[in-house]
Amino acid sequence: MNLLRIALKSARFRKTSLLLTVFTIAISVTLLLGVDKIRKESKSSLLNTVSQTDLIVGARSSPTNLLLYSVFRIGNATNNVTWETYESIADRDEVAWTVPISLGDSHRGFRVMGTSTDYFDFYQYGERRSLVVGSGERFEGVYDAVLGADVANELGYTIGTEIIISHGLVSADFAGHDDKPFTVVGILEKTGTPVDRTIHVSLAGIEAIHVDWQDGGRSSVTLDAEQALQLDLTPTSITAFLVGLENRAETFRVQREINEYPDEPMSAILPGATLAEFWRTISTIEQILFVISGFVLVVGLLGMLTTILSTLNERRREIAVLRSIGARASHVISLILLETLMVVTAGCIAGVGLLYGLLAIARPMVARRTGVDLAITWLDATQLAILGSVIVGAGFVALIPGIIAYRRSIQDGLALKV
Amino acid sequence: MVTVMNPRSTSTLVRGRRTPLAVLFAMAVVVAACGSTAESTTGELPAEESSVDATTEQTHAFGASLDEFLETDGEKPASAPPPDGFEEIEWEDLVPPGSTPADISAKFDERIAAVVPGSPEANEVFAELQAEYDNQPVNPDLAGEAIQLAGFVAPLTYSGELVTEFLLVPYFGACIHVPPPPVNQTVLVSLREGEGLTIDESWGAVWVSGTLTVDGAETDLATAGYTISDAQTGAYDGY
Numbered sequence: 001m002n003l004l005r006i007a008l009k010s011a012r013f014r015k016t017s018l019l020l021t022v023f024t025i026a027i028s029v030t031l032l033l034g035v036d037k038i039r040k041e042s043k044s045s046l047l048n049t050v051s052q053t054d055l056i057v058g059a060r061s062s063p064t065n066l067l068l069y070s071v072f073r074i075g076n077a078t079n080n081v082t083w084e085t086y087e088s089i090a091d092r093d094e095v096a097w098t099v100p101i102s103l104g105d106s107h108r109g110f111r112v113m114g115t116s117t118d119y120f121d122f123y124q125y126g127e128r129r130s131l132v133v134g135s136g137e138r139f140e141g142v143y144d145a146v147l148g149a150d151v152a153n154e155l156g157y158t159i160g161t162e163i164i165i166s167h168g169l170v171s172a173d174f175a176g177h178d179d180k181p182f183t184v185v186g187i188l189e190k191t192g193t194p195v196d197r198t199i200h201v202s203l204a205g206i207e208a209i210h211v212d213w214q215d216g217g218r219s220s221v222t223l224d225a226e227q228a229l230q231l232d233l234t235p236t237s238i239t240a241f242l243v244g245l246e247n248r249a250e251t252f253r254v255q256r257e258i259n260e261y262p263d264e265p266m267s268a269i270l271p272g273a274t275l276a277e278f279w280r281t282i283s284t285i286e287q288i289l290f291v292i293s294g295f296v297l298v299v300g301l302l303g304m305l306t307t308i309l310s311t312l313n314e315r316r317r318e319i320a321v322l323r324s325i326g327a328r329a330s331h332v333i334s335l336i337l338l339e340t341l342m343v344v345t346a347g348c349i350a351g352v353g354l355l356y357g358l359l360a361i362a363r364p365m366v367a368r369r370t371g372v373d374l375a376i377t378w379l380d381a382t383q384l385a386i387l388g389s390v391i392v393g394a395g396f397v398a399l400i401p402g403i404i405a406y407r408r409s410i411q412d413g414l415a416l417k418v
Numbered sequence: 419m420v421t422v423m424n425p426r427s428t429s430t431l432v433r434g435r436r437t438p439l440a441v442l443f444a445m446a447v448v449v450a451a452c453g454s455t456a457e458s459t460t461g462e463l464p465a466e467e468s469s470v471d472a473t474t475e476q477t478h479a480f481g482a483s484l485d486e487f488l489e490t491d492g493e494k495p496a497s498a499p500p501p502d503g504f505e506e507i508e509w510e511d512l513v514p515p516g517s518t519p520a521d522i523s524a525k526f527d528e529r530i531a532a533v534v535p536g537s538p539e540a541n542e543v544f545a546e547l548q549a550e551y552d553n554q555p556v557n558p559d560l561a562g563e564a565i566q567l568a569g570f571v572a573p574l575t576y577s578g579e580l581v582t583e584f585l586l587v588p589y590f591g592a593c594i595h596v597p598p599p600p601v602n603q604t605v606l607v608s609l610r611e612g613e614g615l616t617i618d619e620s621w622g623a624v625w626v627s628g629t630l631t632v633d634g635a636e637t638d639l640a641t642a643g644y645t646i647s648d649a650q651t652g653a654y655d656g657y
Contacts, residue, residue: 040579047576047617054574127577247633248574249606249643251585252598253553272573272584276617283617 003331007338010318014311018343021304025347028300029390030354031293033383037359037374039286045372046279049193050271052124054251057081057089057258058240060265063274064281070101070240071271073111073194077103080237085264089243094254097122099242102206102235105165110151112165112199114206114235120146122244125193135159136186139201142208142229145182146200149190150368157184163199165209180209180225192373204233243268297390301397304343308336308401315405316412323409332409333402340398341391348387352379482590504627506566509588512602512644514557522550554602556632556644565646566627567605568654571620580614583607586626586646605630605644609651623654 011018050056050071058066059079068074090098099122102114117138120131136159139146147157157163162181182201190196208228245254251270258268319332327335356376363374379387510518526547533540570590575583586605587598598604607626609615615624628649 044576044578047579051575127575247643249585249604249633249645250601251572251574252587252604253601256598270572270574270585272575272581275576276573276581276620279617280621 003334003338006322007335007342010315010335011339011342014314017307017311018339021307021343022347022350024300024303025344025390025394026350026354028293028297029348029351029387030358031296032386032390033351033355033379034358035286035289035293036383036386037355038372039290040380041374042370042372043279043283045192047275048126049275050123050125052128052244053122053242053271054245054248055243055255055258055268056240056271056274057243057266057268060267063267063269064278066240066267066269067271067274067278069103070242071194073103073113073198077239080239081241081266082237082264083235085261085266086238086241089258089261090241092254094245094247094250095243096246097244099123100203100235100238101240101242102203103239105167105206105209107151107163107165107199108155110148110155110197110199112145112201112206114201114203114238116203119200123195123242125191125195129191131191131195132189133186134189136184139185139205141185142202142204142233143180143182143225144185144202144205146186146188147184148188148196148198148200150196151199152184152187154368157187159184159187165199165201167209180228192367203235203238207233207235297393300347301390301394304340304394305397305400308340308398309404312401312405312408316408319405319409320412329406329409332406333399336402336405337395337398340394340401344391344394348390352387483588504564504566507560507563509567509569509603512557512560512605514555514559514602517555517602519551519554522554523547525550551600554600556602558632560630560644561632563630564628565630566625568623568625569605570622571615571624573615573617573620577614580616581620582609582614584615584620586624590623601643605646607649607651608645608647610648613650615651615653619653624651625654626651 056066056070058070058077059081061078065075065078069077086098086100089095097118099119100114100116101119103111105112117140120133120138124130133146134149136146145163151157161184163184164181182205188195188200208225208231211228211231211233243254245251255268255270258266319327319335322331322335359374359376363376367373526543529543530540530547533543567586569586569588571581572585572587573581573583574585575581584607586607588603589599605626607628610628626646626649628646631645631647633643633645
């Protein structure tokens with residue numbers, strides 16, 4: 001009988017406690033790997049939300065706030081930028097393209113964004129990926145709307161569906177622009193960015209639904225959809241705009257000139273640099289999570305140590321018998337080590353299995369709620385390193401009961417009283 | 419007698435060695451704990467390293483130059499040799515001779531002396547000075563040179579978790595907290611396929627090597643600038 005078989009046979013008599021240990025290890029491994037996975041995916045999702053946009057310009061505010069409301073549709077703008085200012089910057093020689101953004105309305109919990117069709121040409125995410133209209137077409141008329149993939153999916157909208165946009169960000173209908181419904185003309189393909197959760201309409205559309213709203217409420221003179229079309233629907237202000245430059249080496253100079261624009265206080269930010277700064281602020285949380293899951297693992301390993309130490313007493317006779325039939329000290333230690341490694345390896349395998357199971361279940365839910373796609377991929381180098389260190393750590397821990405068992409086997413004769 | 423004595427003496431022996439065993443136990447636990455946490459954080463953001471970063475942020479003001487950032491007291495750190503065929507240059511080399519900030523302000527010295535400080539005329543002169551400073555020309559002599567240059571990063575484009583395109587500038591925090599540098603103190607860097615900086619690396623000093631392209635040196639100011647495509651990069655602390 002070789003050592004492995006002895007270890008297996010012996011373990012069979014301590015099934016329950018060993019299985020529980022496997023379970024503890026599995027949970028801590030799942031936690032460690034899960035935190036690593038979520039961290040990586042959310043980081044890459046965050047960093048790849050916007051690309052090839054050289055500057056984002058909005059009313060004077062903190063860079064992070066501007067980035068959050070203009071790109072992630074989180075929070076609100078402190079103020080608007082006037083249309084004249086926007087036009088004067090869009091006309092500058094250094095500026096290749098601009099995309100205006102107007103926020104503030106919603107439809108059943110999804111943000112509505114007024115923009116120009118340039119948005120579909122110039123907005124890019126990930127590695128130079130552009131938006132693709134999956135079905136239908138871009139908006140043309142004032143009351144046309146193009147939906148992000150998640151909006152269409154969750155609300156079950158198709159081309160031709162009529163939607164009513166609510167004033168402000170409440171999802172209830174009591175402040176609805178119900179006299180001016182929009183028609184869905186296009187649905188974008190999924191991007192994994194906040195675009196998926198946005199309803200895109202023209203700037204004129206945003207103007208049209210607000211023409212008869214004054215002083216924060218609906219005025220007594222109401223205009224229906226057709227009458228509104230007769231008016232000049234050029235916006236007076238927008239929330240922010242994206243800028244692409246002719247020469248990106250000039251980014252800093254244009255940024256400074258916009259920041260020092262004499263007629264209106266504005267902030268221009270470099271999206272990439274602001275994303276990096278933003279990530280650094282929130283990465284502390286992720287590090288704390290990592291440390292906590294590290295401690296969970298240590299507790300798991302200590303639990304394993306406790307279990308093995310407590311079973312050592314039961315195994316005194318077993319080891320004494322083995323010694324008497326010629327097992328050497330190294331055999332005794334190897335036996336304990338083997339058992340530990342079996343438990344930990346089983347724990348790691350179960351943990352990885354549990355991780356993939358949870359990922360498969362949570363993936364659609366997380367994608368829907370946060371827009372982060374937890375892609376199911378092979379374990380990467382970091383994760384394999386985590387698994388390796390768990391096994392090596394367990395090996396070290398197992399030396400303790402191994403040495404104790406060996407020492408006892410010297411003192412204990414066959415005649416020991418348990 | 420002997421049979422009675424033997425186990426007793428062994429047990430005293432064992433008792434005597436209990437202490438080293440306990441120490442071994444404690445050490446094993448510590449090793450296991452350290453091993454797992456240290457290994458588990460070898461991802462992008464090791465906890466220990468970030469605390470070092472935090473102190474770095476405290477001790478280095480935004481706008482610190484490379485020497486101040488690395489605390490070399492002006493003494494150049496023993497530099498890692500640049501890759502074969504690449505010549506290490508300094509930020510001053512990017513300014514063409516006769517156009518240094520000192521040269522520019524020298525041109526305005528007389529006019530500044532002639533106006534009353536705070537008067538509209540003075541503001542005008544200073545605005546002109548600032549405009550000239552902002553529009554410093556690039557150095558055409560550097561076109562096509564294979565160079566290595568150290569500086570700080572303002573990220574532009576990401577691929578996954580890594581920064582693949584960025585503006586290289588001579589001051590720490592240039593993009594966010596201090597007035598940005600002029601065009602001839604900015605290099606647009608595109609890394610070669612497969613290269614990338616982690617966010618933590620991009621927060622510190624980096625070196626970049628590649629072939630410098632100089633655009634619009636003599637023609638249109640609006641297109642002027644330094645570019646390095648197909649660049650290689652790494653953290654500067656290896657120096």
